[in-house]
Amino acid sequence: MTLQPLISALQILIFPGALFLFCLAFFYEWIDRKFAARVQNRYGPLFTGPSGILQPIADFFKLLSKEDIVPLAVDKLLFTLTPILYSALPLATLFTIPILSQTGIMTFEGDLILVMFVFTLIIITVFLAGYGSMSRFSIIGGVRAALQMLGYEIPMGLAMVGPAIAAGSLSISAIVQWQWTHWSWMVWLQPLGFIIFVICMLAELELVPFDIPEAETEIVAGWRTEFSGRKLALLRLGKDFELVLASALVASLYLGGAQPIWSVPSVIAFPITFLLKTVCVVLLFSLLRAVFARFRIDQMVSGMWKYLVPLAILQIILIQLGIGR
Amino acid sequence: MQDGLPYILPIIFTLSIVIVLLIYWFGGKTAAKGSLKTTHGKKATYACGEDFPVEEVRVDLERFFVFAVYFLIFDVLAFILATSFYTTGLIPIAYSLIVLAAVAALLLVRGARK
Numbered sequence: 138m139t140l141q142p143l144i145s146a147l148q149i150l151i152f153p154g155a156l157f158l159f160c161l162a163f164f165y166e167w168i169d170r171k172f173a174a175r176v177q178n179r180y181g182p183l184f185t186g187p188s189g190i191l192q193p194i195a196d197f198f199k200l201l202s203k204e205d206i207v208p209l210a211v212d213k214l215l216f217t218l219t220p221i222l223y224s225a226l227p228l229a230t231l232f233t234i235p236i237l238s239q240t241g242i243m244t245f246e247g248d249l250i251l252v253m254f255v256f257t258l259i260i261i262t263v264f265l266a267g268y269g270s271m272s273r274f275s276i277i278g279g280v281r282a283a284l285q286m287l288g289y290e291i292p293m294g295l296a297m298v299g300p301a302i303a304a305g306s307l308s309i310s311a312i313v314q315w316q317w318t319h320w321s322w323m324v325w326l327q328p329l330g331f332i333i334f335v336i337c338m339l340a341e342l343e344l345v346p347f348d349i350p351e352a353e354t355e356i357v358a359g360w361r362t363e364f365s366g367r368k369l370a371l372l373r374l375g376k377d378f379e380l381v382l383a384s385a386l387v388a389s390l391y392l393g394g395a396q397p398i399w400s401v402p403s404v405i406a407f408p409i410t411f412l413l414k415t416v417c418v419v420l421l422f423s424l425l426r427a428v429f430a431r432f433r434i435d436q437m438v439s440g441m442w443k444y445l446v447p448l449a450i451l452q453i454i455l456i457q458l459g460i461g462r
Numbered sequence: 463m464q465d466g467l468p469y470i471l472p473i474i475f476t477l478s479i480v481i482v483l484l485i486y487w488f489g490g491k492t493a494a495k496g497s498l499k500t501t502h503g504k505k506a507t508y509a510c511g512e513d514f515p516v517e518e519v520r521v522d523l524e525r526f527f528v529f530a531v532y533f534l535i536f537d538v539l540a541f542i543l544a545t546s547f548y549t550t551g552l553i554p555i556a557y558s559l560i561v562l563a564a565v566a567a568l569l570l571v572r573g574a575r576k
Contacts, residue, residue, distance in 0.1 A: 149474070155481055201489040204496045209505045221482050229478040243470050272507035287533045294540040362508050367489025371482065439569075446536075446565050454558045 145242075153236040153408070158228060162377035163193040168416060169380065169423045176427035193377070197370050205366035208272075215269025220368040222262045224375030227382045230255045233309055234385040235395050236411050237404070239317065240310040247307045252386065253294055256341055259379065260286040263350065267360030278359030281434055282350035285340060288441035289347075293337035295449035299323075299330040300390045302456050309386075313394035323391040329452045331391045333445055335421065338383040340437075342376070345426035349434050380419065388414035532568055536561065 148154055167182060167190050174181025182189025207216060230252055232243040241248075260282055267279020300323045301307050304315035316322055324331045340347040351359030361372055388394060392414050397406040432440070496504075539561050 149477065155477070201485070202492050202494060204494045205490065206496070206504065208507045210507050221479065221486060225475075225479045225482040228481070229475045232474045243474050245471070270507070272509070274508065287530055290533065291536045291540055294537070298540065357508060366493055367486055370489060371486065374485075442532075442565060443569060447562055450558045450562050450565075454555055457554045457558070 148237065148242055149232070153242065154232070155228070157236075158231050158378070158381065161381050162374065163197070164190075165380050165384065165415075165419050166193040166373075166377045168419050169426075172420055173423040173427040176424060197374065200370035200373070201367050203366040203369075205368065208270075208363055210271040211363060212269035212271065215265050216363075216368070219262050219266035219269065220364065220371040220375070223259065223266070224371045224378060226255050226259055226262070227375060227378035231378065231382050231385065234382075234389055235310045235313050235407075236385075237395075237407055239314050239395070239407075244308060244310045246311075248309055249297055249301055249307045249312075252309070252382075253297060256293070257286070257290065259341075259375075263360055266364075267350075270360070270363040272363050274356045274358070274362045275360050277356050278350045278362070281356075282343075282360060284434055284438060285347060285349055288438040289337045289340040289445070292333050292441060292445040292449040293341065295446075295453055296330045296334035296337060297386075297390065299327050299452055299456055302453070303327070309389050309394075313389055313396060316393045317396045322393045327391070327452060327456065329448055329455075331387075333449050333452070334387060334391065335425075336445065338387060339422065339425060340441075342379055342383055342422070344422060346429040346432055347437060348431055349437060352431060380422070381415070384415040384418035384422065385411070387418045392418070532564070535564070 150156065170192070171181040171188065182192035185191040185195045207213065233241050233248040233252060235241040235244070263282045264279040267275040267277075267282065270276070270279075300312050303323065303326065304312040306312065306315070312323075339345075343350055351361060353359075356362075361369065364372055388411065394414075395407045395411040397410045539557065542557060
C-alpha cells in the first residue's frame with residue numbers, strides 16, 4: 138500500500154499523464170499536418186526527423202526562443218493570462234479520459250459535464266484573448282469565436298448527452314464500460330449523434346470548414362494576431378491538446394474508448410487500442426479539413442440551428458423511445 | 463487503479479497550470495532579448511502597415527442577438543435533458559418536442575422578417 142501514492146504520481150506525471158499527453162499532442166499535430174498535406178498533394182513536414190515527425194516539437198522550441206513582443210495597446214493581464222489558460226484547460230481535462238484501464242485518472246460521476254464546461258471556458262478564453270489584444274483583427278476574431286460557439290454548443294452538448302442517456306451515467310469511464318459490457322459501440326447505435334459530434338468537434342477545434350475565428354485570408358490570424366514568442370507557443374500547444382481531447386472524446390463516447398477490439402484486456406492492449414482509435418479520428422478530422430472550404434459566419438450559425446439542433450433533438454427522442462440504447 | 467483519489471480535481475488542475483507556467487518561465491529564460499531601443503512600429507498592434515489609432519472596434523451583434531437569447535434557454539434545456547436519464551419515457555420526449563417547436567418558431571420568425 139505504500140507504493141500506491143508513488144504509482145499514482147507516476148501515472149499522473151508520466152505514463153498516461155502529462156509527459157505522454159505532451160508527446161501525443163505533438164504526434165497528432167504531425168499526423169494532422171502530414172495527412173492534410175498529402176491529401177492536398179503537398180509534402181507537409183519533411184526534414185526534421187523521419188518524414189518530419191519532429192517538426193511540431195521544433196516549431197514549439199523555436200517559438201519559445203523568440204522574442205516575446207507585447208504591443209503597447211494591449212491589456213497586459215488578459216494578454217498574459219489567456220495563453221496559459223488556453224493550454225492548461227485541455228491538458229487538465231484530458232485526465233478524465235480512460236487510457237490505461239477502464240477508468241481514467243480523474244474519474245467521478247459527472248465528468249462529462251466538466252468536459253462540456255471546459256469547452257465553453259476555452260471559447261471564453263479565446264474571446265478574452267481577442268478582446269484583450271486591442272487589435273481590430275483580434276477583436277473580430279474573438280467575436281466570431283463567441284458567435285460560433287452560440288451555434289455549435291447546443292448540438293455538441295446534446296450529442297454528448299446521447300451516450301450518457303444510453304449508458305445511464307454521466308461519467309466517461311462508465312460510458313466506456315457500458316460499451317464494453319454490451320459489446321457494441323455507440324456509433325452503431327446512434328450514428329446520427331456520431332456525425333453531429335464530429336461536426337461540432339471540427340467547429341470546436343476551429344478546423345477548416347469552421348476556421349472562421351482565424352480565417353487568415355480575411356482577418357490576418359484572427360484572435361491570435363498579436364501573440365508572439367512563448368505566448369504563441371502556448372497557444373499552439375493548447376490547440377494540439379484540444380485536438381487530442383476531441384479525438385479522445387469521440388473515441389471514448391462513440392467508438393468504445395480504450396477497450397480492446399479483441400477480447401483479452403491487458404495493460405498493453407488498452408493504450409494501443411486508444412492510440413489506434415484516436416489516430417483514426419484524427420485522420421477523419423484532417424480528411425474533412427482538407428476537402429472542405431470555409432463557411433461564412435452567418436451560414437455557419439444558421440445552418441447549425443436549422444439542421445444540427447433539430448437532428449440532435451431527434452436523436453435524443455429516438456433514444457428515449459428505446460432505439461439506440 | 464482505485465476509483466478516485468481524494469482531491470484529484472484540484473490537484474490535476476493545479477498541476478497542469480504549474481506545468482504550463484514552467485514552460486512559460488522557460489520560454490522567458492531562453493527567449494531572445496530585443497534591444498532596449500524600440501521603434502514605434504515594433505510595439506504597435508498589427509494594422510497592415512497603416513497608421514490606425516488604437517480604438518475599440520465596434521462589431522454589429524444585433525443580428526445574432528436572437529441566437530444568443532435562444533442559446534441561454536437551450537443550454538438550460540440541454541442540461542435538463544442531460545440529467546433526465548433516470549426518468550425515461552414521456553417527460554424527456556415532451557421536453558424535446560417543446561425545444562423542437564421553439565427552434566421551428568425561431569427560424570420561421572427570422573425567415574418572415576427578412
